[in-house]
Amino acid sequence: MTVRSPTPAGVATASFPYVLRHGDDNLILAQQLGEWISQGPELESDIALANIAVDHLGVARMLLTYAGELEGDGRDEDALAMGRTERQYTNLLLVEQPNGDFATTMARQLFVDAYQVELWAALTGSADPTLAGVSGKAIKEASYHLRHSSTWVIRLGDGTEESHHRMQRAVDDLWRFTGEMLTPDAVDEQMAAIWVGPDIAAFRRPWTERVTAVLDQATLQVPTDDYARLGGRSGIHTEHLGHLLGELQWMQRTYPGMTW
Amino acid sequence: MEQAERFQAIVDAEDKIEPTDWMPEEYRKTLIRQIAQHAHSEIIGMQPEGNWITRAPTLKRKAILMAKVQDEAGHGLYLYSAAETLGITRDEMMRLLHTGRHKYSSIFNYPTLTWADMGAIGWLVDGAAITNQVMLTRSSYGPYARAMVRICKEESFHQRQGYEIMLTLCRGTDEQKAMAQDALDRWWWPSLMMFGPHDAESTHTEQSMAWKIKRISNDELRRQFVDMTVPQADYLGLTVPDPELRRDDATGHYAYGEIDWDEFWTVVKGDGPMNRERLEAKNRAWDQGAWVREAASAHAAKHPAHQHRSA
Amino acid sequence: MPPNTLPTSIDPREETPLSYEVPLAPGEKLPDLPDRTIAAAGWPLWEVFVRQRRGLSHIHAGSLHAPDAETALQNARDVYTRRVEGVSLWVVRSDDITASDPDDAAELFEPFGEQPYRHATFYEIPDEVGHM
Numbered sequence: 001m002t003v004r005s006p007t008p009a010g011v012a013t014a015s016f017p018y019v020l021r022h023g024d025d026n027l028i029l030a031q032q033l034g035e036w037i038s039q040g041p042e043l044e045s046d047i048a049l050a051n052i053a054v055d056h057l058g059v060a061r062m063l064l065t066y067a068g069e070l071e072g073d074g075r076d077e078d079a080l081a082m083g084r085t086e087r088q089y090t091n092l093l094l095v096e097q098p099n100g101d102f103a104t105t106m107a108r109q110l111f112v113d114a115y116q117v118e119l120w121a122a123l124t125g126s127a128d129p130t131l132a133g134v135s136g137k138a139i140k141e142a143s144y145h146l147r148h149s150s151t152w153v154i155r156l157g158d159g160t161e162e163s164h165h166r167m168q169r170a171v172d173d174l175w176r177f178t179g180e181m182l183t184p185d186a187v188d189e190q191m192a193a194i195w196v197g198p199d200i201a202a203f204r205r206p207w208t209e210r211v212t213a214v215l216d217q218a219t220l221q222v223p224t225d226d227y228a229r230l231g232g233r234s235g236i237h238t239e240h241l242g243h244l245l246g247e248l249q250w251m252q253r254t255y256p257g258m259t260w
Numbered sequence: 261m262e263q264a265e266r267f268q269a270i271v272d273a274e275d276k277i278e279p280t281d282w283m284p285e286e287y288r289k290t291l292i293r294q295i296a297q298h299a300h301s302e303i304i305g306m307q308p309e310g311n312w313i314t315r316a317p318t319l320k321r322k323a324i325l326m327a328k329v330q331d332e333a334g335h336g337l338y339l340y341s342a343a344e345t346l347g348i349t350r351d352e353m354m355r356l357l358h359t360g361r362h363k364y365s366s367i368f369n370y371p372t373l374t375w376a377d378m379g380a381i382g383w384l385v386d387g388a389a390i391t392n393q394v395m396l397t398r399s400s401y402g403p404y405a406r407a408m409v410r411i412c413k414e415e416s417f418h419q420r421q422g423y424e425i426m427l428t429l430c431r432g433t434d435e436q437k438a439m440a441q442d443a444l445d446r447w448w449w450p451s452l453m454m455f456g457p458h459d460a461e462s463t464h465t466e467q468s469m470a471w472k473i474k475r476i477s478n479d480e481l482r483r484q485f486v487d488m489t490v491p492q493a494d495y496l497g498l499t500v501p502d503p504e505l506r507r508d509d510a511t512g513h514y515a516y517g518e519i520d521w522d523e524f525w526t527v528v529k530g531d532g533p534m535n536r537e538r539l540e541a542k543n544r545a546w547d548q549g550a551w552v553r554e555a556a557s558a559h560a561a562k563h564p565a566h567q568h569r570s571a
Numbered sequence: 572m573p574p575n576t577l578p579t580s581i582d583p584r585e586e587t588p589l590s591y592e593v594p595l596a597p598g599e600k601l602p603d604l605p606d607r608t609i610a611a612a613g614w615p616l617w618e619v620f621v622r623q624r625r626g627l628s629h630i631h632a633g634s635l636h637a638p639d640a641e642t643a644l645q646n647a648r649d650v651y652t653r654r655v656e657g658v659s660l661w662v663v664r665s666d667d668i669t670a671s672d673p674d675d676a677a678e679l680f681e682p683f684g685e686q687p688y689r690h691a692t693f694y695e696i697p698d699e700v701g702h703m
Binding site: 030031034035038039041042043045046047051054058061064077081082101102154156158159160162163166247248250252258259260 | 303313316323329334340432545548550553
């Protein structure tokens, strides 16, 4: 599928690494959520998580396809998803952290959703029309995801003693991975300079307000440690990604060059 | 016995029995079991396909598989809802499933060992379902019939996507074609077993016939499934693993070999290849989710205003 | 793909759940239904009404389980609309619905009661029927 919209003169184009990283974020999230299908705490959860997974995968496919077009080497969405190694993946470290229990998955989702609603909203104004178009669709889904994850963090935080304990632990464990998405790197700065991408440092305040509001209502403590583990955007990952890619890429690596 | 006469009159007139109508207890028990087991089948059926979501060979196949499994969850939910109108809760049905007193379609007790299995079970299992779906929309019980109408509307892509996988494999490399043949070899006989025992061994009472939940001849439907599916296998260039399969040119029907009835009853009784694993997976998900469900209930109890919010 | 030939010789008044029907093994009996005295734990049941677009009315779509109204609405969106835009949803606790007796000839029957379904709390099985 070709995603790129026709570009009138004077409008800017996103760079390959910029589009790729957002594709990677959504692909890895979809892959993670795919593991929950048929394992959820209730049938309704299975359906909700599957919906969210399908959403992330849809966005990932559009972005990876566009990234391949920008690169201009003939790589399509599958070549990029299935053919790159850990060091070539540029997703956030947060999304590759294991699912853990339902609290961990919901905490991870809350943190990502609060970021993505800012990101897609900002990107609807991107100078790159293709990115703006993709974001226009993605923002609606992200708003829904945020409602869902907020709802669950609140219910688990302000539920039973056990759920409160698990939810607090999940928030504490994942907190150190939340800084990366609010810390611009050189690629972000290049894109901001040509009005393709937003200044993600500006997300910090709304992100923090949103997340704090949810955690407060959930009767959870907001962690105060501001250490931010970085590296995903430059291909320095945690040990989890390798295993994830092993499963994702198994078929294509075992049976290369075939049509499925 | 005016209630019973009224009930029978509604059924005979092709009208629907609705939840508040009087119904014979046996009818109610049979319907609960039938609908619940249909729902259980959808839910358990998520597992063999769910097994390949993280390993789908392309992103497109991954997306299709996710959507299909999500649909199955939804179908299970519609069916549990229909069964609940008969005075049983979903929790109770889950317990009957978890303790092995309710069953689900045996086809899902086989393992999905290769990607080609996604094609084979989509093609064969949904193919078998085709022969039933339309009929079930005419169930005498209103909520079940309506759930089936909803399910049928969503089924359209399920039926084709399995066959499309097989077609792609059979048009591919020798290795892919061998994978497809291997999958057909393993899934053919379990598919025939889905239609149940020989008619002579089926238990259906005259009452079931009168209540319009009688089973059509198992053998007749199995024969029609074979007639429909063998040409599809021929089109793929695959060989059905039945040395006795032969076409009667005069009638156009196929004669086929005998099912291994030992295997059939073994699987029905719970000792098939994956019976334990399927149920354990279900039990484990349920048990591990208990604290989540309790937390949500606890939250609701703490915040009663949430019970009647305006949207 | 060669066309699926649907069977034409089957009496449309008859039904079969054959794909999902699991036969009773020889000697096996239908399982007893759960003891009515066990309280139904878990999330309550909600009825879902969907209005596909403006100008139409809300139509009963089915039911689902949820712990509270907000979750019920979110679940309903996922299950009964697949999040198509422009759709309006109502969720109502099943307990909150008052149903009429479908038969006018009330004098022939006991007043059925107020619930739309045969909830466990309302239905009693005579002893002899339980052993069928």
